[in-house]
Amino acid sequence: MLLNIKLIKILSLFFILFFFIPFTNLETNQSNNIVNQLGNNSAKYTLVEYASMSCVHCANFHNNEFPKIKRDFIDTGKIKFVYKDFPLDKPAMFASMVTNCFTGEQYYEILSSLYRNQEAWVTKSNNTGPFYNAIHNVLKVHGVSLKKILECVDDKSEINKKTWNSIIATRLEGQKIGVNSTPSFFLNGKKIEEAFNYGLLKQLIK
Numbered sequence: 001m002l003l004n005i006k007l008i009k010i011l012s013l014f015f016i017l018f019f020f021i022p023f024t025n026l027e028t029n030q031s032n033n034i035v036n037q038l039g040n041n042s043a044k045y046t047l048v049e050y051a052s053m054s055c056v057h058c059a060n061f062h063n064n065e066f067p068k069i070k071r072d073f074i075d076t077g078k079i080k081f082v083y084k085d086f087p088l089d090k091p092a093m094f095a096s097m098v099t100n101c102f103t104g105e106q107y108y109e110i111l112s113s114l115y116r117n118q119e120a121w122v123t124k125s126n127n128t129g130p131f132y133n134a135i136h137n138v139l140k141v142h143g144v145s146l147k148k149i150l151e152c153v154d155d156k157s158e159i160n161k162k163t164w165n166s167i168i169a170t171r172l173e174g175q176k177i178g179v180n181s182t183p184s185f186f187l188n189g190k191k192i193e194e195a196f197n198y199g200l201l202k203q204l205i206k
Contacts, residue, residue, distance in 0.1 A: 036083045036100075036111075037082045038070070038074050038080070038108060039074040039075075041080060043078060043079050045079045045080070045205050046079070046080045047073075047080070047081050047082070047201070049185050050170075050182060051085070051184075052085075052088040052182045053087065053096055054087075054088065054089055054095070054118070055182045056118070057182065057183060058115065059115045059116075059118040061196070062112060062115040065196075065198050068198045072202075073201065078205065079201075079205070084174065085167045086179060086182050087171065094135075095121070097160065097167070098135065098149055098153070099111050100152075100163050100166075101152035106142075109142060110139060113139060114135075120134050120137070136149060183196070
């Protein structure tokens with residue numbers, strides 16, 4: 001019970017900040033941006049995705065298209081993939097704070113699980129307790145404890161403050177280069193305007 005009360009206080013602070021403080025008033029040092037990537041650093045192609053964790057279309061991409069792209073292009077060294085947070089609402093921001101507590105392959109395992117089970121936690125976002133419990137239910141299969149999630153959103157943590165600022169900076173970065181919806185994709189720095197999927201990518205990297 002005490003743990004849930006503590007969580008409510010922490011999440012309330014994050015949600016208030018996200019909705020009532022303009023992005024431009026936050027620290028946005030882009031040199032501190034988080035880089036979550038998969039694949040060969042020397043790959044000929046770099047695919048960058050800007051996505052919101054609560055976005056249905058983003059979940060559809062990660063659940064249906066991304067596994068094929070990873071299998072055929074990322075794991076084979078043809079493409080380096082970079083995921084960038086572009087949160088559109090408070091559940092997306094919270095989920096991004098949690099995912100960014102992890103790195104490397106584990107980061108993508110957590111990310112994939114939250115996208116696969118998106119409906120289970122996004123639909124609870126109007127009530128902090130059930131929302132938190134839903135997130136934990138999704139991630140406990142990876143050994144993620146309640147304590148770990150609390151640590152990921154602890155507003156007194158200097159690491160979390162940097163993570164928060166980095167997510168906001170990445171969102172601003174996306175806005176500056178033309179991201180106006182999620183998911184948005186860039187291949188070697190060029191924005192892909194067409195509906196993006198495995199088939200289109202296969203054509204683009206022939």
